[in-house]
Amino acid sequence: MILRQLWVVVAIFALSCFAFGGQAQSSIKLKRRQLTPGISMLVPVDFQPMSDDFLAQKYAYFRKPTVMLSDPYGNIDLGVNITEKYWPQEDIPLLKDIYKATLAALYTQIHFHKEAVEKIKHRTYVILEFDAILADEAGEKSAIGVTKPPVKRYYYMMYTVVDNRIVVFNFNAPIQDKALWQPVADKIMHSVKLKNIQLPKEQTPLPDVPSAQPVSR
Template sequence: MKTLSFLLLFIGITAFAPPPEVKLTTTKLASGLSVGVPATFTPLPDDGIAVKYPSPRKPLAVFTNPSGRVDFSVAVRPTTFESMDYAVLLKIYKASIQRLYSKVEFLKEDIRTVKGRDFIYFEFVSTVSDGGRTSQLAPIKKYQTVQYAIQGQQMYVFTFVAPANEQAQWQPTAQAVMNAIALK
């Protein structure tokens, strides 16, 4: 009985312990832009970016975990919007995210401040499914955090993507990465 009581006390105390610290390495990507990248992630080379992210405008940088299943990417695009437009952009980008996927479950959406700079922030689980009647493909579900910031005439897009079934494992890392962005 004493062992059971001790075990229950131990479980009760550790349940309220803070999550383990996420180890990030500060990486400078451009003048005035540095990000925190998980220590185990490596930069994806240009040919790897071209295969994984085929687009006329390749991301500024992509970092991936050892298995290649989890990515953190940074993209830069021209914009005519200004930071005072964030409230409108929040609605526009939310609608855009909803159109990209078959289903989206938003966990968080807001305008928040990180290191003195405002960002548009989304955290969600996306599902892509083949709507064909004869399709036997399983839906693809991803856990994602996306943060947008405007600097001058540029829109910076920071994206962390992991398999949805690994959300509990990667959520603290994704949040730490988004909180480590320094854009001056």
């Protein structure tokens, strides 16, 4: 009898946690926004463009993306980058292995949850979903002399090609917020619409592999 009562308590607790999680996800309101001419997607209503100063601080080692949004606390980011990299439309599936290798080289540890090539609204995308840890191998210390802890984040990256230019979609959040944001990120990414994109003028290409641009500090 006692064992049965215990199982009832456990079941009720599990159901209450599931219900709370669902309510938390539903509290994140999304609205379709035009992020750049020709690219629209669902975006959390409280996300705003990241300032240049904060962008330079958080993504110090990468070129400025086309668009980068963040939540009011600067913890959760959503970005779009139209790269200058030439890539044939028919070779989109090959991007998966290239970007996976590039990302693996960027982080101290990385665990991929999803590696896929999918059709979304009649367009082919590469999807890479993963958790990553970036340790400060240089031993940089904070203002009070304490070694900075490793950065642990959840990422949902998506890639496609438009007129032979690689377009990158990047969502990332602190690893402790993954349970809340993972289904939201999937919904956001699958809402992407591309139509009559205005590509930036081509510049002289640099001799490197496509930049993944996901690292945040």
